[in-house]
Each structure stands twice: as C-alpha cells, then as structure tokens.
Amino acid sequence: MAEIKKPKLAVWKFASCDGCQLSLLDCEDELLAVAESVQIANFPEASREIIKGPYDISLVEGSITTPHDAERIHRIRRQSRLLITIGACATAGGIQALRNFTSVDSYVTTVYATPAYISTLKKSTPISEHVPVDFELRGCPVNKYQLLEVINAYLNGRRPNTPPHSVCMECKSKGLVCVAVAQKTVCMGPLTHAGCGALCPEYNRGCFGCYGPKETPNTASLAAWWREHGEKNTDIMRSFRGFNAYAEPFRKESEAHENI
Amino acid sequence: MNKKSKPSAYTLPASQLQKIIDLLHEQGYTVIGPQRQDNAIIYDEITSTDALPAGWTDVQEGGTYQLQRRDDDAWFGYAVGPHSWKQFLFPAKKKLFTIERETFRAQAEPADKTRYAFLGVRSCELHAIAIQDKVFRDGPYADPAYSRLRNNAFFIAVNCTEPAATCFCSSMNTGPGAESGYDLLLTELIDSGQHEFLISSASAKGRALLGKMELPEATPAARERGQELLARAADKMHRRMDAEKARKLLLANPEHPHWQELGARCLSCANCTMVCPTCFCSTVEDVTSLTGDTAERWRRWDSCFTMGHSYIHGGHIRSSGAARYRQWLTHKLATWVDQFGVSGCVGCGRCITWCPVAIDVTEEITKFEPVTQETAA
Numbered sequence: 001m002a003e004i005k006k007p008k009l010a011v012w013k014f015a016s017c018d019g020c021q022l023s024l025l026d027c028e029d030e031l032l033a034v035a036e037s038v039q040i041a042n043f044p045e046a047s048r049e050i051i052k053g054p055y056d057i058s059l060v061e062g063s064i065t066t067p068h069d070a071e072r073i074h075r076i077r078r079q080s081r082l083l084i085t086i087g088a089c090a091t092a093g094g095i096q097a098l099r100n101f102t103s104v105d106s107y108v109t110t111v112y113a114t115p116a117y118i119s120t121l122k123k124s125t126p127i128s129e130h131v132p133v134d135f136e137l138r139g140c141p142v143n144k145y146q147l148l149e150v151i152n153a154y155l156n157g158r159r160p161n162t163p164p165h166s167v168c169m170e171c172k173s174k175g176l177v178c179v180a181v182a183q184k185t186v187c188m189g190p191l192t193h194a195g196c197g198a199l200c201p202e203y204n205r206g207c208f209g210c211y212g213p214k215e216t217p218n219t220a221s222l223a224a225w226w227r228e229h230g231e232k233n234t235d236i237m238r239s240f241r242g243f244n245a246y247a248e249p250f251r252k253e254s255e256a257h258e259n260i
Numbered sequence: 261m262n263k264k265s266k267p268s269a270y271t272l273p274a275s276q277l278q279k280i281i282d283l284l285h286e287q288g289y290t291v292i293g294p295q296r297q298d299n300a301i302i303y304d305e306i307t308s309t310d311a312l313p314a315g316w317t318d319v320q321e322g323g324t325y326q327l328q329r330r331d332d333d334a335w336f337g338y339a340v341g342p343h344s345w346k347q348f349l350f351p352a353k354k355k356l357f358t359i360e361r362e363t364f365r366a367q368a369e370p371a372d373k374t375r376y377a378f379l380g381v382r383s384c385e386l387h388a389i390a391i392q393d394k395v396f397r398d399g400p401y402a403d404p405a406y407s408r409l410r411n412n413a414f415f416i417a418v419n420c421t422e423p424a425a426t427c428f429c430s431s432m433n434t435g436p437g438a439e440s441g442y443d444l445l446l447t448e449l450i451d452s453g454q455h456e457f458l459i460s461s462a463s464a465k466g467r468a469l470l471g472k473m474e475l476p477e478a479t480p481a482a483r484e485r486g487q488e489l490l491a492r493a494a495d496k497m498h499r500r501m502d503a504e505k506a507r508k509l510l511l512a513n514p515e516h517p518h519w520q521e522l523g524a525r526c527l528s529c530a531n532c533t534m535v536c537p538t539c540f541c542s543t544v545e546d547v548t549s550l551t552g553d554t555a556e557r558w559r560r561w562d563s564c565f566t567m568g569h570s571y572i573h574g575g576h577i578r579s580s581g582a583a584r585y586r587q588w589l590t591h592k593l594a595t596w597v598d599q600f601g602v603s604g605c606v607g608c609g610r611c612i613t614w615c616p617v618a619i620d621v622t623e624e625i626t627k628f629e630p631v632t633q634e635t636a637a
Contacts, residue, residue, distance in 0.1 A: 030550075033550050033551075034550065036550075036551075037550045037551060148550075149547070151550075152547075152548060152549075152550050153548075155550060155552070156548045156552045158546065158548065161545045161546075161547065163566070163568065164566075164567070164568075165530060165563070165565075165566045165567075165568070166527070166528070166529040166530060168529040168530060168531045168534065168616075169529075169530050169534060169561070169563065169566075172342075172352070172530075172531065172534030172535065172561075173352035173353060173534070173560065173561055174352070175302065175343060175347060175352075176298070177297070177298040177299060177300040177302065177341075177342055178325075178342060178531070178614055178616070180323075180616050181323055181324060181325050181342075181613065181614050181616065182298070182299045182300050182325045182326070182342075183299055184324070187616075189529070189616075190527040190529035190531070190616045191527065191529075204298065215528075215566070215567045216528050216567060216579075216581060217527075218524075218525075218526065218527045218528060218581060220524075221524065221525050221526070221527055221617055222527055222616065222617060225323075225616070225617045225618075
C-alpha cells in the first residue's frame with residue numbers, strides 16, 4: 001500500500017516576538033510525534049529546509065504592521081488550505097497595537113534616527129482583518145498543549161477543545177482560591193478567555209488577560225466594581241490595555257476610562 | 261437494640277480527635293479535612309489535627325472573604341470556604357473511557373476505589389450532598405463513579421457555631437445543626453478553658469468507630485451548651501431566604517425588568533456555579549491521539565453561564581447575560597423543586613461571597629416582589 005502523504009505544515013511570522021511559534025518547539029516530548037504526523041514544510045525557526053507550497057495547515061504568528069506584510073498575508077492565504085492564527089498578536093494585534101491609540105508618527109520620530117527609512121502602518125491589526133481565518137488560538141504566548149490540541153484536532157477532523165469561557169472556571173476546577181475575592185487583587189479572570197490553566201492566580205497574582213476577552217465579556221460591570229473599590233480610571237484603562245488592547249471589548253472598555 | 265442503654269452523646273477531648281483520624285486511616289480511608297491555604301480555609305487531605313485551621317475564622321461578605329484570628333483556638337471556628345465536598349465526589353475533570361480505532365471498543369475507566377472520610381462537613385453541605393444524591397445516585401440516570409465514591413465515604417459532620425455573614429441556612433432549614441446524613445457528629449466546645457467535642461453517631465459505621473473510643477457520656481451541661489451554641493448561630497444569621505416565596509416570585513416573573521439589571525451586573529464568569537455545592541452541570545470533550553488510533557472521552561464541570569451550555573443546532577438559546585442569570589436562579593430556587601422535590605439552594609452563601617461583583621441572591625430575590633402601596637409610598 002502506498003504511504004499516505006503527510007499533511008504539510010507551515011509556520012509564518014509577522015510582527016511578533018516569536019514566543020508562540022517557539023511554543024511548538026517547546027513541545028519537546030510531543031514534537032517527534034508531531035513531526036511524524038505532519039511534514040514540517042516551512043518553519044525557518046526549526047529547519048532550513050523549505051518545501052514549496054501549497055500547505056495543508058499554516059500557523060500564522062504576529063500582526064500586520066507594514067504595507068509589505070499586508071500583501072504577504074494574502075499570498076500565504078492563497079497557498080494554505082487551513083490558516084490558523086496563533087497568539088495575541090495574530091488574533092488581536094498584540095502589544096504593538098498600543099500604537100493604535102496614539103499617533104505612530106510620534107513613536108517613529110522618537111525611536112528612529114532616520115525616520116524616513118521606516119515604512120509602517122498606522123495600526124497594528126489582527127490577521128483576520130486582512131484575510132479569512134479558519135481558527136484563532138488565543139494567548140500571549142499560546143499554551144503549547146492547546147497548540148498541540150489544535151493541530152491534533154485538525155489532523156483528526158474534529159473540533160479543537162479550546163473553550164471560550166472565563167479563566168475563573170479553570171481556577172475553580174483546579175481548586176484555587178480566588179485572588180480577587182480573598183486578596184482584593186485586581187484580576188481580569190472573569191473577563192478573560194480560558195486556556196492558560198489559570199497560571200497567574202495559581203501563583204497568587206491577578207489575571208493579566210493574556211488570552212483576551214472571553215465569550216460575552218461584561219467589561220463594564222467589573223470595571224464599575226473596581227471603580228467603586230478605589231481603582232483609578234487610568235489603572236482601569238491600563239488593565240484593559242495589555243497584549244489584547246485592540247480586541248474590541250477590551251479596546252472599548254479602555255477607551256471608556258481614558259481622559260476622565 | 262435498647263436505645264436507652266446507649267447515651268446519645270459522648271465527650272471527646274480535643275486530643276482524642278487524632279485517634280479518630282488514625283482509626284479511619286487504619287480502615288483504609290483517605291481523610292479530607294479543613295486547612296488554611298492561600299488565605300482561605302480549603303478542603304484537602306489531612307493526616308493530623310495539627311493541620312486544622314486552629315484559631316482562624318472567615319469573615320465573609322458579598323465579593324469578599326478574609327481570614328481573621330479568633331480569640332480562641334477553635335479548630336472548626338469558621339463557616340464555609342471556596343471548596344465544597346463536590347470536588348471529591350464529582351471531580352472537576354474525569355476521564356470516562358478510552359476507545360481504540362482498531363477494535364472500536366470502549367474501555368471504561370477503572371472505578372475510583374478511594375474511600376474518603378470527610379472531616380468537618382457542615383449541615384448545609386450534608387444537605388447539598390443529599391441533593392446531588394438525587395441527581396447522581398438515586399435518579400433514573402445514576403452515575404456509577406459518584407455512587408461508588410459517595411457510598412464508600414465516611415462523614416464526620418461538625419455543627420456550625422460560627423456562621424458567616426453570607427450564610428442563610430437557618431431560613432432554608434438546612435442548618436446550622438446537622439440532623440442526618442452523617443456517620444459522626446461533632447460540636448466543638450472551647451469556651452470553658454477546655455477544648456472538647458460533643459460526639460454522637462447516626463450510622464452503624466459511626467457507632468462501630470465510636471465503640472473503639474471508650475468515651476465518657478456527655479454531661480447534661482455540655483449538651484445544653486451545644487444546643488445554646490446552635491441557637492446562637494441561628495440568631496446570628498441576618499440574611500434570609502423564604503424558599504416558597506422565592507419559588508413563586510421566580511415562576512411568576514420570567515419577563516420582569518429586573519432580569520435586565522442583573523444581566524448588566526452579572527459577569528457570566530460562572531464562579532457562583534463552580535462554588536455551589538449542588539450545581540451539577542458537566543460537559544464532555546473528546547480527545548484523540550495525534551495518529552487518531554485512540555480517543556478518550558472526558559467529562560468536565562460546565563456551567564449554565566457558558567454559551568456552550570445552551571448551544572443546540574443553529575445557535576445558543578440563552579445568548580444574553582440576563583437570560584443565563586434567569587436560567588440559573590430560576591432553576592436553583594424554583595424549577596429544581598419540580599425536578600427533584602427540593603430547592604437547589606442550601607443557604608451556604610458561597611455564591612454571594614465568591615461572586616466577583618457581589619451579586620447577592622437573598623437581596624436580588626426581593627426585587628421581584630410586587631410593589632405594594634406601602635413600599636411604593
């Protein structure tokens with residue numbers, strides 16, 4: 001019997017820190033099994049060997065910040081059967097989307113000696129604003145087990161188990177004590193998409209919202225509660241203005257606490 | 261057996277509680293008890309009375325929980341924390357079966373044969389377990405894993421003499437004193453300079469264990485003191501719930517405008533359902549090996565506050581926060597009675613304490629009361 005052709009996997013980088021694609025290399029124990037199940041066809045961070053497209057699965061990391069990248073993502077979409085975005089940059093614009101709240105020109109002139117060489121867009125935007133995306137995996141960085149789960153699910157033709165409920169459900173399922181209630185810590189958990197396994201609350205810290213908004217997040221209610229309990233508007237604004245600042249529910253809530 | 265030949269209660273010096281733990285260990289039990297961890301009193305495995313939260317109490321209000329030193333060194337001088345015994349009998353995550361592609365045969369997970377002894381179970385919690393029994397053990401769709409763990413368990417209840425401000429068991433008739441559902445029952449007495457317990461049994465297992473202890477009969481004065489402490493605990497509870505009235509109000513008001521106000525406050529974070537000792541919703545997830553040769557089905561806690569909970573072909577039935585809150589409260593306090601013959605609420609107050617924005621069911625229910633001429637004036 002002829003050997004079944006393995007699906008071709010490509011990993012693409014846009015404006016990002018590489019942390020999400022490194023999560024794939026971070027799989028260590030599971031990496032060999034992944035390499036046996038797919039053909040790693042285009043993953044410069046792992047191998048110099050580049051096999052030409054089209055690709056069965058493209059994992060896209062990073063946001064669109066330059067005119068060149070805004071073109072490039074269309075080429076990648078054209079040669080990908082499935083396009084999966086991974087991480088806060090690719091799904092929400094990332095921390096670099098803080099530029100979206102101000103003028104990028106002021107940054108360019110402050111940071112670069114010769115601003116004329118810089119060709120950049122006014123906004124950092126998620127991949128889904130440019131091309132259709134088949135699946136978005138959240139997180140800053142993504143959780144390696146969730147990344148494996150997504151690859152696994154697509155290889156087996158099933159839906160990935162990446163529930164969009166709150167971090168609180170992960171916290172309670174682990175038997176952790178709520179840091180918001182027991183320690184009065186500002187915690188984004190009730191608004192944030194699960195996936196990290198309640199990492200920060202497990203270490204007695206409030207959730208920073210790395211996985212972005214959960215399904216139906218009620219940002220206004222929690223922000224009002226924080227306000228009633230003495231948090232300053234600027235601090236509330238900053239709570240929403242992290243790695244997922246440009247995700248719509250967080251963006252709107254941060255704007256509601258701006259300049260007041 | 262002639263009942264009069266056996267005293268109804270004995271006196272257990274605090275130092276002797278360790279012997280009970282040791283006897284339970286000898287009988288193969290894994291003892292779970294209260295302990296102080298991460299600024300709360302939680303339930304975890306215990307081998308020594310040294311691990312008990314001696315001298316600590318919990319101060320609770322809507323959206324707040326704090327530990328505070330007590331004036332004495334009581335071991336059970338707190339109300340209830342974020343944990344409940346649910347997490348042991350109905351674990352948050354559980355593998356149900358494995359299936360092989362080759363044979364297409366499902367292999368059920370081997371039964372969990374752990375025998376738990378739960379130390380420090382409150383009356384409200386015994387009522388909660390009795391409610392989950394109706395769902396998981398005694399109903400038409402019994403869960404063998406729950407039934408086994410539950411039937412194997414040993415319950416050492418402790419009468420609640422220190423209710424929190426969020427407690428309302430006295431109005432729900434679920435406490436503060438335990439009446440049934442336990443093997444042994446303790447009442448902690450510490451105020452006379454001595455630290456001791458009243459102890460009694462309500463099962464063969466409990467009597468057998470007590471028989472090995474050779475304890476003196478409790479004095480009438482000690483028994484009276486126990487009753488006094490319970491009466492005082494009931495008096496301390498200021499929050500109330502009129503279960504029958506609540507049920508009528510909810511059934512009569514599915515379109516009340518107050519649902520929208522609740523929807524505006526509720527975070528749909530599901531904390532209330534996670535900490536509720538009676539909430540029993542779960543969902544299943546199927547996972548595969550990378551090669552697809554084997555698959556597993558896992559059950560995990562779910563909540564009526566997630567969108568997935570009401571998802572059917574074509575969309576979500578309860579897409580607004582108001583609709584989800586209405587579902588939870590109406591089921592808990594009203595339709596639960598039609599379904600299981602009892603209210604789904606035991607008055608433990610966890611949903612009030614652990615709600616990140618302090619939604620208080622005892623207060624919210626009053627908002628559905630019709631406006632009378634006096635209240636309108």
